[in-house]
Amino acid sequence: MDFIIKISQFLLSLSLLIVLHELGHFIPAKAFKTRVEKFYLFFDVKFSLFKKKIGETVYGIGWLPLGGYVKISGMIDESMDTEAMKEEPKPWEFRSKPAWQRLIIMLGGVTVNFILAILIYIGMSYVYGDIFLPNENIKDGLEIESTVANKAGLQTGDKIIAVDGENINTFSEITEKVLFGKEILIERNGAQSTIQMPQDFLSQLMDAKERGFINLRQPFVVVEVPDTSANVSSGLKKGDIIIGLNDFRTKYADQVRSGLEKFKGQEVSATIRRDNSEFTTPLKISDEAKLGLVYAPQSTSETLEALGYYNYQVKKYGFFESFPVGLKKAKDKLSSYWDQLGAIFTPSTGAYKGVGGFKAIYDIFPSFWSWQVFWSITAFLSIMLGVLNLLPIPALDGGHVMFLLYEMISGRKPGDKFMEYAQMVGFFILIALVLFANGNDIYKAIFE
Template sequence: MSIVIMVGQLILGLSILIILHELGHFLAARAFGIKVEKFYLFFDAWNVSLFKFTYKGVEYGIGWLPLGGYVKIAGMIDESMDTDQLVGPPQPWEFRSKPAWQRLIVMLGGVTVNVILGILIFWILTMRFGDSHIPNSAAKYGIVPGEIGKKIGLQVGDKITAINGNDVKYFDDLTSPKVLLENTVFTVQRGAQNLNITIPRTILNDLSDHGGIEEFINSLPRTKFVVDSVYGNSLKGGLQKGDSVVAVNGQPIAFWDELQIALLNNKGKVADITAKRNNNLVPLKIQINTDGTIGFARSKNDFPEFKTINYGFFAALPIGASKAWRTFSENAKGIGKIFKGDVKFNKAVSGPIAIANLFGTHVNWVRFWTLVGFLSMALAFMNLLPIPALDGGHAVFLIIEMIKGKPLSDKFLERAQIVGFVILVSLMVFVFGNDIVKIITKK
C-alpha cells in the first residue's frame, strides 16, 4: 500500500505540472488565433490513447506513454512529427503564419505558467505556515557531522558561527544549497579555538554516494535527552519515563548522538544500561534490536525550538517569490557545476523513482505541495535549456529567425526535432537506470 501511495503522489504531482505547462502553450496559441488540434497528458504514441474526447475541435486525452505531455499546434513541427500539413501554403490559423514574436510567446507559455505556479505555491505555503527555522543560537552543544562532514574536518560539538564571513542566523543555513553549490568556508568554533573549514566543490558527489545531506551535517543540533514514552525491550528491561541513559556497557553517554552510536555498536546484543533516575544510578540489562534501537521516545523538550515568522497575504508574496527564484537559480548553479566538472552527471540527476521517494509513503500535503512547487521551477528551468524538442530549443530557433529576418527551413526544424527527441528519450532511459543503480548500490 505504501508503494501505491508513493506512486500515486508522483503521478498526481507530475500530472498537475504537465497539464498546467501545456495549458500555458494552449492559452497563448488560442490568444493569437492559432488552431490547437490536440491536448494530451502523456503521449499517445502510434495514436494509442487510454482516454480521449473532442470538444470545440480540440482532441483532449490521456496517452499511454508517461514521458510528459503535449499540445499539437497547427502548422508547427512538434512531438507528433506530423509534417503533412506543412505541404500546402500557410493558413492564417497556423503557427507558421504568425509573426516570430507571437510564436516565441507561445513557446514560452508553458515555462511562464510553471514559474507562476511555483511562485503561487510558495506564496500560499508561506502565508499559511510562515517561515520556520531553528536559530543557530539553539545549537549550544554544536553540530553532529556525518561521515562526509567528518571527512572534510568537522567534529562533533563544533559550533559553526559564520558562512563565508557572514554570521549564521539559522541552523538550517548550514546545509542549504547555497553552501553545497558555492565555494563555501565555515568559520568553526572548537573549544577555545577558531578555524576555517572549506567545503569541497565536489561534495555533492560524496553526498550522492553516501546517503544524502545527513552525512554532511545532521539536520538537528546536538542535544541531550530524557526518556519519555517506553515500549518494547526498554519496557521489559525496566527503563522508565524521566530516566536519562548515562552509560552503555560502561561507555559514558551524555548526548543523543553518543547513545545512537553506542547502541549501533552493540546491536543484537544484551547491553548493560546505566540509567539516572531521581539522581540515583540504576543498572539495567536491555536487549538491543538489530537496527540499533531499544524502544523509547525522547522528550519533546529535548528538541530545539523552531522559530516561526508569520506573514500576511501581501507580505508573503515577495518571500514566496524569493523561494521560487532561489529554486530556479539553484538548478542553474547545479547545471553549471556539472559543466565545470565539480559534480558528475550521474550523481546530480534524479528520475521518477528518486522523485517518488521524496514524496514518501504517507500523504503529507505540505510536503506534497512543497515538492510540486520545487518541481515546477525545476521544470521551467529544464524546458529553457536550448535542446531541440524542448521549449528552449524552439525559442532559440525563433530568436535566430528574428535576427536573420527569415525562418529556418522546415527540413532543418524536422531533423532538429528528431535529434532533440532522441536526446530526451536517451536521457529518460539514463535517469531511470541511474535511479535503479543507486537503489541497488545502496543496499
C-alpha cells in the first residue's frame, strides 16, 4: 500500500510538470503559427500507450516515463529528423520564424515551470499558512548527531546563530545553510564562537553514511515495554517521558543516552513524567547501556509545544498577503537550488556524490497522502526542472537559447550541420548525466 501511495504521488507530480512544461513550448509555437507535429507525455520509443491526432498534432502517452516532448516542425531536436531539414524551409516551420519568436518558444517551458512554482507557493501560503519554530525559541541548542559534524566542531547543545554572516531566523533554515556554509557562528554555554567548516564537509557526510545530522533536542518518550525487558515490572506505560536518572536530569533523549552510559550496569531511580505529574521508579541499565525499551525521541510540533519544549508560531495570510509571501518562497527555493547546483559542479565539495535520479525523486514522497506535502514537493521539483532545463547543454532548452542569443547578437545563424552535431553532443552529455544520477541510485541501493 505504501508503494502505491508513493508511486501515485511520484507519477502524478511528474506528469503534471511534464505536461505543463511542454505546454509552455506548445502555446507560443501555435501562437506564432508554427506547426507542432507531436505532443507527448513520456517517451514513445517504438510504440505508444495512447495516441490521437487532432488537427495537425498527434497527442499521446509513451511507455517510458523519463520525460516528455513536443516535436516542432523545422527544429533540430532529440528526434534528429535530419531528412526534413534538407528540404526548403516552409513558412510554418520553426527555422522560418524570426529569432525572437523562436526564443520565446524555447523559453516557454521553463517560464511555465517558474510560474507554476510561484502559484503553488502562493496557494499554499493562503490555504495552509506557515507553522515555524523561531530560532530564538530553541533555548537549549540543537542535537548534533553526526560524528562528521562533531569533528568539524559542532556539538549537541550548540545554538547556531548565523551562517556566512546571515542570521538564522527559523529552525527549518539551519540544516541546508550549514551544509553549504563556510563559517558558522554558534553560541555554546553562553559564549559565541566561529567554526570554519571544511570544504569537503558534504563529501565527508556522504562517505560516513550517517542518517542523522542536525535535529531538535526532543524528549525520551516510551513507546513500548517488551515482555522480554528487564524493566517489564517498572510500571512504565506508553507516552511516559524519562526526565531523570538518579540526580542526573534528562530533559532530552540525548541526555538519557548519556545517562545510560554513565550508569550502565546499575539500577537507578528514574524520574518519570506522565501527563502533568511526576513519579520515580527503579530501572535496570544493562552493561551495554540499554533499558530494553522501545522509545521515540521524535514528536510532532503540537506534542512538543504541549509538553512545553518549544513554542511554535503559526502565521496565516490573507488572499493578497499570500502573493508576496509565495513569491519570496519561490525566490528563496530558486536561490537555494542554484547554490546546491553550484556545489554539485564543484568537485572539491563532494556534493556530486549525493546526486540522485528518479529513485531519489521517488523517495522524497511520503508513504502517506498529504496534499500539502505533495504540492510542496511539486513546487520544488518545478523549480528544479526549470533550472536544469536552462543549463547551456544543446539537448536542453538552455542550449537552444544559447545559440539563439548568439544569432541575435551576431546576426549570424548557426548552420544546420553544426546544430545537428551540437545536438548529438548535447544528447550524449545528457545521457551521461542521467546515467550518472540513476547509477548513483543503483549504487546506493546495492551497497548502502
